[in-house]
Amino acid sequence: MKLFYSRPSPFARKALVALIETKQIDDVFLEEVKIGPMAPGDIVPAVNPLGKIPTLLLPDGSSIIDSKYICRYIDEKNQGGDGIKLYPEGENIWEALHLEALADGILEAAVLLIYEIRIRSEKLRVQEWVDAQLLKINRTLNHLEDNIDQLLENINMGSLTVAISLDYLDFRHDSIGWRKNHPKLSAWHDHIKNRQSLNDTYPSD
Numbered sequence: 001m002k003l004f005y006s007r008p009s010p011f012a013r014k015a016l017v018a019l020i021e022t023k024q025i026d027d028v029f030l031e032e033v034k035i036g037p038m039a040p041g042d043i044v045p046a047v048n049p050l051g052k053i054p055t056l057l058l059p060d061g062s063s064i065i066d067s068k069y070i071c072r073y074i075d076e077k078n079q080g081g082d083g084i085k086l087y088p089e090g091e092n093i094w095e096a097l098h099l100e101a102l103a104d105g106i107l108e109a110a111v112l113l114i115y116e117i118r119i120r121s122e123k124l125r126v127q128e129w130v131d132a133q134l135l136k137i138n139r140t141l142n143h144l145e146d147n148i149d150q151l152l153e154n155i156n157m158g159s160l161t162v163a164i165s166l167d168y169l170d171f172r173h174d175s176i177g178w179r180k181n182h183p184k185l186s187a188w189h190d191h192i193k194n195r196q197s198l199n200d201t202y203p204s205d
């Protein structure tokens with residue numbers, strides 16, 4: 001198996017964290033790529049027409065795309081293995097998927113804001129659109145602050161993705177200052193960020 005990833009990509013980081021948590025990181029060849037929406041290169045589009053990372057290439061030449069499905073695949077591959085279970089069984093699955101979707105939503109808005117700054121020329125930028133993305137991020141942070149018990153309960157792909165999304169805000173959007181109005185989330189993050197899978201994959205350029 002081969003994982004296409006980049007060090008700054010928070011979605012690719014989800015796949016790396018899933019591989020470390022399930023102790024399968026040594027089973028996968030990691031291929032680092034440099035891509036962006038306007039510069040996908042040739043390598044990733046050859047195996048994923050969307051040209052996005054993460055993309056997981058399987059030995060039979062097929063690929064799994066989108067971080068949520070890659071993480072599900074990694075979890076399935078680990079049936080009976082000694083790493084943690086990334087997606088709980090039974091009714092608890094819905095809470096984990098809900099958390100993962102919320103954190104993915106923070107990441108989508110945060111990544112769009114970066115593209116806005118890097119790709120769109122200043123005179124074409126629309127402040128209302130930027131504000132709408134910031135509002136999505138803030139509303140979701142408020143929701144997580146109000147529902148902190150869900151995060152305290154278990155480590156799964158939902159809570160790990162929330163940690164990844166908060167790290168990404170620290171990495172790319174320090175000016176948002178998310179900790180100020182979210183003290184419970186901040187305390188939770190201070191604790192979970194020391195987990196080895198998160199420590200080993202902190203984003204960098």
Ligand SMILES: N[C@@H](CCC(=O)N[C@@H](CS)C(=O)NCC(=O)O)C(=O)O
Nearest residue numbers: 009010011036037052053054066067
């Ligand atoms: N929903 C996708 C999003 C993946 C994504 O947007 N990845 C970015 C890097 S952070 C990317 O590949 N961007 C290149 C592009 O948009 O063409 C997932 O969860 O994997």
